[in-house]
Amino acid sequence: MIARVSKGMLAFYVGITTFLTLILVLFSFLHAYHIAHWWKVLVETRVFFIPLLFYILVIATGFGFLAYLLILLFRKRIYGDIEEKLRLLAAGNYESPLIQEEIPHSKENHYVETIDKDIRECARKMQEMSGELQLLNSRPQLVDGQTKEEILEVERHRLARELHDSVSQQLFAAMMMLSAINEKAKKDHLPETQQKQLAMVTDIINASQSEMRALLLHLRPISLEGKSLRQGIEQLLKELQSKIKIDLKWDAEDVSLPTGIEDQLFRVVQELLSNTLRHAKAKELEVYLHKIDQNVLLRVIDDGVGFDTSQQKAGSYGLMNIRERIAGIGGTLKIISFKGQGTSIEIKVPVVNQPNAFDDGN
Incomplete structure (x- = not known):
């Protein structure tokens, strides 16, 4: 029931039910004493100079608010872990310990256990698909x-x-x-x-x-030509700094990925820098490359003109190409941009352990 009806609607129903119940009880009491025009009592009877009807409304509202809090706590207890796992899954954190952790068994949350089992199965399959995509991308x-x-x-x-x-x-x-x-x-x-x-x-x-x-x-x-991804990015940024008047900041660490994946990420960095120089009119540009848990995180931030991410423009071919590249290596792309406030692009690629991944099955 909670899953189908919102918390606010349930609280509203509780408040209305409480109000009608109190009215019914008052009507029954007054009817037993043969008091006519019982509805006048609600308005004319006053407690501390306030009509009785006001107290009934306050009590009904209080019960509705209490019901809202109880439903919120109940839903958080039952569905909180599920919601967090879904957020991690959408963000590409397939190997997060929280996703792999099983919800404790109990009779009251059997339905939740089934959902939790499906989420862990989805995480496993998405992790396998990321590995297959990376393997396919690494083969010429x-x-x-x-x-x-x-x-x-x-x-x-x-x-x-x-x-x-x-x-x-x-x-x-x-x-x-x-x-x-x-x-x-x-x-x-x-x-x-x-x-x-x-x-x-x-x-x-x-x-x-x-x-x-x-x-x-x-x-x-597009090739790193024997250099690591960090070395390639740093060389690219230093060369750019010597030719373009722009304030560059970067922090890159060595990450271990298959050569084909590193080439794709290097090409993505090139395209992001090119797009920034051609369209963003930025004065500052920041590039970060780190490995966090089982993911490689690449972030490119500028203080340029920004754009509306909900609108598809003819000039967005570069971003479409980047999306395809990232999807091709099993990664995720998140773009945050506001007009006049710059753009932040975050790319997350899972580091998938692939024993014998390049043995071609032999």
């Missing part, structure tokens, strides 16, 4: 004799080289010429309107250069 997928990663890496190298050799160089040359024109404009005392227009053009080219740097960062090779 061949296309015409080449892995998909090799094809993408070659194409990214080509695009990055062409962009750097053409567009990036042209933007740099345009910036140099504009700097000279701006200095000459100041010396020749050109009208303020023309100087403002030159400044606007300079700002546009500056923004284009930042966009180009973000694109080149996005097109870098």
Whole structure:
């Protein structure tokens, strides 16, 4: 019954029942003494200058509130552990000791024990699925004799080289010429309107250069090239710090994951940094990488313009790609963002123990 009706509705029903019961008792008492117009007694009879009806309403409300507290305590005692296990399961903490802990046996919570058993079974199956996803992701997928990663890496190298050799160089040359024109404009005392227009053009080219740097960062090779995930992230951030005017903070520790999973996480970090530089207009950026219990936690936080997470925009392709990558390795992604208050992205990947996972069944 409690599961189907809300606590508030049950308390309301208790209050109404109490009120009607008190009215019925009063009516029976007055009827036994042959007192007509019993309803006038409720209004005209006063205790401490307050009508009797008010006391009846207070008593009914008190019983309803008491019922609400009792139901809340009962539900917390019976369903509290179940709710906590479901939260952990939704967050990807499949190996949490609380999920694996069995609820004590008793006659009154047999239904809860059944739910608890189903939750533990779901946790076990989701853990197995995460391991299978990570194993599948770690195996090379061949296309015409080449892995998909090799094809993408070659194409990214080509695009990055062409962009750097053409567009990036042209933007740099345009910036140099504009700097000279701006200095000459100041010396020749050109009208303020023309100087403002030159400044606007300079700002546009500056923004284009930042966009180009973000694109080149996005097109870098997806492989860590023998480095650990921590080393790759730190090298990426140090290189970014030398090229972009942004306050960077990071705290990364060594984590042990299959090579394919680390490559995917490294690529996700690249895409998140690229998205931040291109869209967030952030002045500060923080990156954290830690292992907590049986999960690797990656967090990227910026103080940029933020966005409405409930709206799907055409420019959200990058986030869609990140979601697919994280889902492909059995992880979870949580995005918290508010307009004008920045964005926080939290990625959690379970560390699944896979003995003989790479033996191909031999």
